Amino acid sequence: MRLRGPASFTINDECGLLLDAFDLAPVFLMSYNPPYYPGLVESFGFRKVQDLYAFRMAVPETVPRRLATAARRVASHGVVVRKADFSRIDDELEKIHRLHSAAWAENWGAVPLTREEIGALARELLWFADRDLVFLAEHRGEPIGVAVTVPDLNQALRTARGRLLPFGWLRILRQRRRIDAVRVLILGVRSDWRQRGVDAALYARTMAEARRKAYRWGEMSWILESNRAMLEVLASFGAERYKTYRMYDLELAAERCPA
16 A cells, blocks of 8 residues: 555645745646645655656747648648537537546556536636637547647736735736746647547647737646656747756555555
């Protein structure tokens, strides 16, 4: 038996201890901790089990050629990348739930989301999501990939300085219009469509829309260190790995565990 973490509350939520880049502000829904935390945790016997990477890049003026070529290739095979239809949110959530269950099932530490959990997450995200940055990839009407990108709301939240009242909420609303960064929160492709350019097509569409809406840079996070395919895709269009988070395990002696 082992104790694994940190996670709040599962791998689908904020997780991992920050190991570097302590001088940089955390992006929305990513964790932060003081520099001494990893050493403190390790002193109690916790050992690394997996690192999680965050990548950053400026939003390019034009979609990189490699991504644009991949997008055209998958389109020629009948793959359509479209914006999610928020007027049919229940139907779209059902597709996203099926995709999440299929695309993330084999990932390290994967915990399947229930339909109720997907619905609760969607309700939380709806009030701050940029609806132009949620995409589904489909083939003959069947969902094969999904990309969800959200504005870095932390830029606005910091202006409230921890207080909503009396005027903090006004500062948040004012600053929200000035947010210049996004986070690619979810990007996944069904296993039978991987390494065929669908992920590149989703990135290409996301970049083009982010540029149209005047976002300046984006974070792609987090990516498992063991996800070589995605790491290669990110490297191919110039994304920079700039933060590392770590998940730990602590082996528990059987005699310590309650029956």
